[in-house]
Amino acid sequence: MSILKKLELEPYRASRVAPELRDRSVEDVTEAIREKVLETHAELVMAARMSREKRSEMVSLVSELIVSCDLYVGRLTRRDLAERIVQELCGLGPIDEFLDDPAVTEIMVNGPHEVFVERNGVLEKTDVRFSSDAHVLDIINRVVGSVGRRVDKSSPYVDARLPDGSRVNAVVPPLSLNGPVLTIRRFPERYSHLKELVSVGTLPAFMASFLQECVACKLDIVISGGSGSGKTTTLNVLANSFGQDERIIVIEDSSEIRVVGHHVVHLETRPENVEGKGLVTVRDLLRNALRMRPDRIVIGECRGKETFDLITAMNTGHEGCLSTVHANSSKDCIARLTGMALMSEESVPLNVLESWIGSALDLIVHMRKHPGGARVVSEVAIVGLDEACIQVARVYVHEEGIVVQELPGWFLSKVGQERAERLSDALFGEAKGR
Numbered sequence: 001m002s003i004l005k006k007l008e009l010e011p012y013r014a015s016r017v018a019p020e021l022r023d024r025s026v027e028d029v030t031e032a033i034r035e036k037v038l039e040t041h042a043e044l045v046m047a048a049r050m051s052r053e054k055r056s057e058m059v060s061l062v063s064e065l066i067v068s069c070d071l072y073v074g075r076l077t078r079r080d081l082a083e084r085i086v087q088e089l090c091g092l093g094p095i096d097e098f099l100d101d102p103a104v105t106e107i108m109v110n111g112p113h114e115v116f117v118e119r120n121g122v123l124e125k126t127d128v129r130f131s132s133d134a135h136v137l138d139i140i141n142r143v144v145g146s147v148g149r150r151v152d153k154s155s156p157y158v159d160a161r162l163p164d165g166s167r168v169n170a171v172v173p174p175l176s177l178n179g180p181v182l183t184i185r186r187f188p189e190r191y192s193h194l195k196e197l198v199s200v201g202t203l204p205a206f207m208a209s210f211l212q213e214c215v216a217c218k219l220d221i222v223i224s225g226g227s228g229s230g231k232t233t234t235l236n237v238l239a240n241s242f243g244q245d246e247r248i249i250v251i252e253d254s255s256e257i258r259v260v261g262h263h264v265v266h267l268e269t270r271p272e273n274v275e276g277k278g279l280v281t282v283r284d285l286l287r288n289a290l291r292m293r294p295d296r297i298v299i300g301e302c303r304g305k306e307t308f309d310l311i312t313a314m315n316t317g318h319e320g321c322l323s324t325v326h327a328n329s330s331k332d333c334i335a336r337l338t339g340m341a342l343m344s345e346e347s348v349p350l351n352v353l354e355s356w357i358g359s360a361l362d363l364i365v366h367m368r369k370h371p372g373g374a375r376v377v378s379e380v381a382i383v384g385l386d387e388a389c390i391q392v393a394r395v396y397v398h399e400e401g402i403v404v405q406e407l408p409g410w411f412l413s414k415v416g417q418e419r420a421e422r423l424s425d426a427l428f429g430e431a432k433g434r
């Protein structure tokens with residue numbers, strides 16, 4: 001018998017409380033507890049919408065509330081009722097089941113009749129269905145509503161980050177022709193340290209040590225790669241290698257990066273409001289961050305004009321910056337950075353811009369997603385200038401290992417002797433010992 005049925009058969013009764021609480025219907029009790037929980041534990045409700053762990057925390061909380069209300073529930077267990085209330089508060093309808101599966105990293109709803117998931121890195125179509133567009137819309141608003149956002153015809157798309165770190169995007173008609181579309185990226189497996197990436201085969205241990213040394217030497221690093229190739233994860237892991245005494249400013253569109261146990265300030269962009277006002281961009285935040293005495297600046301992703309300001313910051317003494325860029329290779333990364341920097345209204349000739357990038361950026365870590373779902377560091381390239389011409393030299397390629405005998409002169413003179421020695425030792429010393 002379903003919990004609902006059992007509850008209907010056995011209405012609530014208050015055991016030893018005021019008469020007005022006696023014989024309340026299941027709906028009344030559910031509603032009263034729902035209101036109480038939303039009022040006192042709104043954050044937990046939001047978190048429980050995307051996390052099973054939080055959900056069982058909520059079930060325990062609601063069970064306690066039932067006890068504190070002195071309600072008597074006949075033959076039924078309190079847990080049954082608590083679970084039903086929590087399901088009503090936090091459930092995600094047909095896609096709820098995917099929250100139980102740690103192998104599911106992406107849930108994609110393309111209108112009511114098509115739901116895909118990425119499981120163990122592989123895309124698969126599921127037989128899950130919603131009953132209608134309105135049903136999908138309801139679940140979308142339940143997900144994004146938990147962080148104070150909404151979608152409807154007047155604001156037909158939304159980006160949101162949920163308290164558990166999941167990233168959500170929704171687009172609804174008229175922008176989407178499939179009906180309401182929801183994309184949820186989950187991070188059931190969060191990698192925080194380079195050694196974890198080594199253990200899943202993303203990069204060899206000697207490369208991890210080299211990258212760690214690059215971070216310690218305050219090189220300016222960009223992580224490039226295709227969509228979902230693990231750029232943000234790698235950036236996050238590198239940011240966790242920052243020194244404990246450094247002040248880190250993290251700027252993102254929707255916050256994903258977690259730098260644990262450091263002195264961190266997180267800044268997040270803001271979309272414009274319904275009147276088209278109040279927009280705050282990555283570029284605005286970066287300009288502001290420069291006045292916040294940063295030791296390190298981390299930009300979640302460079303997508304546009306902010307690239308110009310990041311390059312300028314790197315060139316004006318802000319060492320050790322980190323960011324990511326969508327690109328197909330380390331060489332393509334330079335082209336993308338140049339193209340995006342050109343989008344800024346500053347009129348700088350192309351060759352000047354290229355040489356700025358050559359002197360600003362020190363290292364590119366290029367990520368690739370393998371067809372089986374694994375993510376690898378596919379190239380590591382050093383960047384610099386030789387006679388005012390930008391140079392990009394790969395020092396590591398996934399299939400071949402280290403592909404240079406020594407670091408080129410233009411790079412050594414760029415980073416200075418002390419750092420050059422440290423970097424050479426890390427790269428060649430470790431590699432020899434492998």
Ligand SMILES: Nc1ncnc2c1ncn2[C@@H]1O[C@H](COP(=O)(O)OP(=O)(O)OP(=O)(O)O)[C@@H](O)[C@H]1O
Nearest residue numbers: 105186187200202226227228229230231232233375
């Ligand atoms: N090294 C790794 N090994 C295995 N899985 C990984 C690795 N890095 C990231 N992932 C998984 O791949 C997915 C995408 O990761 P991430 O968000 O870091 O990629 P991205 O390149 O930043 O994506 P986007 O282009 O959307 O910004 C996540 O589910 C993450 O858990």
Ligand SMILES: [Mg+2]
Nearest residue numbers: 231232301324
């Ligand atoms: Mg990313």
